Amino acid sequence: MEELKVNALMIRATDYGENDRILTLLTAEAGKLTAGIKGVRKAGAKLKFAAQPFCFAEYVLVKRGERYTVIQASECESFFELRCDVNKLYAASSVCEAACALSFEGDDCSRIFYAAVRALSAMCGGDESMELIKFLLVALKSAGYGIGVENCTECGRPLTAEQRLRFDMDTGSFTCWECGDGAGTGGATYNTLRAAEGKSHVGECTAESEKRALRLLREYIAYKTDARCAGLSEYIRLI
Ligand SMILES: [Zn+2]
Structure with missing residues (x-):
């Protein structure tokens, strides 16, 4: 045995x-x-x-x-604080749900494991929305579905927080509105994802832009993995 x-x-x-x-x-x-x-x-x-x-x-x-x-x-x-606040509880459930959808048996999962533990720990005392976005970006990257938050992947021009943009689900990257054919999204969502990645961004992220970023991440995870992400949907509804 x-x-x-x-x-x-x-x-x-x-x-x-x-x-x-x-x-x-x-x-x-x-x-x-x-x-x-x-x-x-x-x-x-x-x-x-x-x-x-x-x-x-x-x-x-x-x-x-x-x-x-x-x-x-x-x-x-035990991450006790996460059980005392309904928003934190759903954000923590979203971490587990995404960790499950974005890890595969037989693969090394240490990166996603440490990112999940770090996210849960940070959520106990801090802003759970931003921690959840940061975690989802790491988990997506570790699953091979990393999101690009640099220049327009078609014309190479820099993108801004004020611009209307598109997000391409196949490549996981942003383009100018005129350049691509992905779903429309706002520059604020792009800006929030850049902030979560620790890259230069404009101003403070608002609760609304974090919510939009989470919606985009939920759609993208569902597109790549077929996971329903019920906990994440509930969290987005709550905030
Ligand atoms: Zn472009």
Whole structure:
């Protein structure tokens, strides 16, 4: 019986049998994997915490045949503040949902794992919208769907926050309105994504421009992966 110890973030749980759950774990060491956990829906179960959304813990798994089972877990961080505020809760769920949609079993997921833990931690005390945008950009990049926030990809001219632009879903990049045939979008969305990338941008990002940027990211993730992103839609509705 093979034993595996991993640092992981619990990104999805499905009820199974009478009292069990099947967890999707995003691990630093072993990519994304699925593992059963027994008895956690019983009152007072010792490992109940390990089957809760965005639990960050060191999990000990055993492998029998092709299946992993969690036999032990010690919590590293519970991100308690995220459970006390409904907006933060949905933003955190959006992180897990996107991490799940944008990571693939068998791949190294360490980059997306660390970005998710960093985002959840920053959301506890800060502005969850901007942290969510930053995380989605990293997760998209790590999945091979990075978004370009430089000059117009057709004519090469610089784009501005005041301009009407287009976003091309196939290439994940912006063009001038006249240059491309992607969906129309505002310069404010482009400007907000540049701010999230730590690039030069104009002025402060507003709540409205962050909301627009999140809408664009949701459409783009759905276009690339078919993921529904229900948590992200709910978060956008709330803010
Ligand atoms: Zn152009």
